[in-house]
Amino acid sequence: MTLTEIIDSFKTKLDPSKIMNSLEKAASFNAESENDSEGNDSREDLKINPYNNSGNDSAKSSNAIRISQNGEDPLIKLTDVWKIYQMGEVEFAALKGITLEIYEGEFLVVLGPSGSGKSTLMNLLGCLDIPSKGKVCLNSKDISELDESELALIRGQMIGFIFQSFNLIPTLSTEENVLLPLEFQEEDRHISRQKAAYLLDIVGLTDKKKNLPSQLSGGQRQRVAIARSLAVNPPIILADEPTGNLDTKTGDYILGFLDGLHEREGKTIIIVTHDLDIVKYATRVVYIRDGEIEKIEKRTKNEPEGLK
């Protein structure tokens, strides 16, 4: 099975017509939570959802070989994964034999104190790094066997990243930042602009689209980052301490938004954090300490009031 086929198998599984159409609610939540006085009116005229238009979507041909994804095979599977950092003469094992299966549609929270290896784990899940030992399989494909451009393709089409420090490109405007992942996928410019406009509308930043990141508040920056992570409509969202640099209220909005993506869009959300509060959104919690899994806990989601 080729890489494109793997990626396509995800694309075809996601119903483009269903995607994103209920996010407006999350956006209106934002208008209440942050008193930014964003224009609600402009949002009204923007009813067209460019992600609905499956014909023009960047998703490649749907005649790719489908693989069975009946919720039985894991989306991501880690088997005895070690990550060992070489610091001069000294070796340091940041991950010590992690075995974990992540299934489609999960809201997974990886919880652990600082230095426990959460980011290291996150990098492996996001195909930013390969393990020193053990196997990381994405849809049964060992990522150690993929070359640089194949990994880039997976990152670009299947995974949306959200970072603690937002990681926006400081010289690009809000809109250009959201457009960037689409540029890497060579999406049609016209459609790209529609998508960016749609996403900026959802996160309530339409009137800030020409601003540089330095002209935005922390919360606004993270909303741009979320819009960017959704640009290619990836099935997986990976967030590393997404609320770490935000106040509680703004943090709650961001989490509510991610929860909405999980609930209504069926996206697989993986959040890595040391913040116990986030656990309430999770369908499963992985406790990690000193590079080892302490315990795994299945949960029934405890919906926060704000989104009901």
Next chain:
Amino acid sequence: MRNSTYLKMGLNMLLHSKLRSWLTIIGIVIGVGSVIGIVSLGDAMQASIQSELAEMDLTKITISPGYTKASSNMHGPPGMGGGGTSTDAELTDDDIDALQGLDSVQYIAGEISGSEEVKYTGETATLSITGVDPQVWKYMTTLETQSGRLLEPADKYVAVIGSGIASETYDHDIGVNQVITVNNKSVRVVGILTEEGMGDDSNIYMPIDGAVDLIEDAQEDVYDSITVKAKSEDLVDGLTEDIEKRLMVSRHIIQEDDRDFSLTASKSMAESVTEMMSSMTLFLGAIAAVSLLVGAVGIANTMFTSVLEKTKEIGTMKAIGAKNRDILMIFLFNSAMVGLVGGILGVILGSFVSSGLQAMMGSDMTGGGSGVRISLMFEGLALAVMIGVISGVVPAYRASKLKPVDALRYE
């Protein structure tokens, strides 16, 4: 990623770049500017020398008394250069006789020269007088008259004067058929030469028979120089050798070192002037090239720093789907753009510098041609972009090879 996106990203980086990048650009501006300036100045000088040479008679060989190796084929005016090592060396009729009968010779003529006081309407000026053979002079010279005529075989106390003497030396202009006084002897002006911009403008030409009487230390049948004109340019080199051999024999010289005469072919003189010009242009061009090299190192340095500064951004871009190639191209386009902007400003600067220099040197030196060739401008731009790309290759490659995790961790 599409090329247009690379271009946009590269430009975005340039526009948001720090003072450092602009200082780097100045390096390229100076480099390209000096290359353009020097090359176009060299072009102009070359062109003017070429046109000067086109007017020159390249079939002439001048024999002058005395011999110094260094001056043997470089220095110009007969009788002035040469710096005789043997003071008693003279050129006489015997020498002319010795050269008669050489196949490739068209004309042979002896010349004398000197400086004398020349009076006109009560004013006195010291002017140089050249006595020439009126039989052949008009066939040998490339000079032309603006009024009157050149010397004729029957002339004796008549003169053809340079345009400078006619119109500038004296308060009153001298016209054809007017009389000047040389050493108390009346000499009638029969012709005025066209302006040359060179020494001939202030020279007086007379038949040698007349001049010998007027120039104080001149003697009958003794010449300050002998000019031999070859039948064609191809024959000059062979003829030069023949003349040398014949004169050595007739003057009873056995060893090269004892030679007491020098030969100057106008052809080799022209060649050495052209050669000198192009080696000068080459030398200046090399200096300019060094400044370009310094500019290139500057770009490379700035690019390395910029890659370092943008490490985290590179990590982010890789996380959201950038391939190594994308990162490589973004940085290459950026450094190409640094080169391009530097090139554009450099071409402008170079054009100003070269037209300024050409104006300063005057139209004589540069043949009045001003400005910079359009093709040279484009060459300058292409060069600048190329330098930008070349000096960006290594930093851009490094950026592209950064591991996404390491880049993201970088603070």
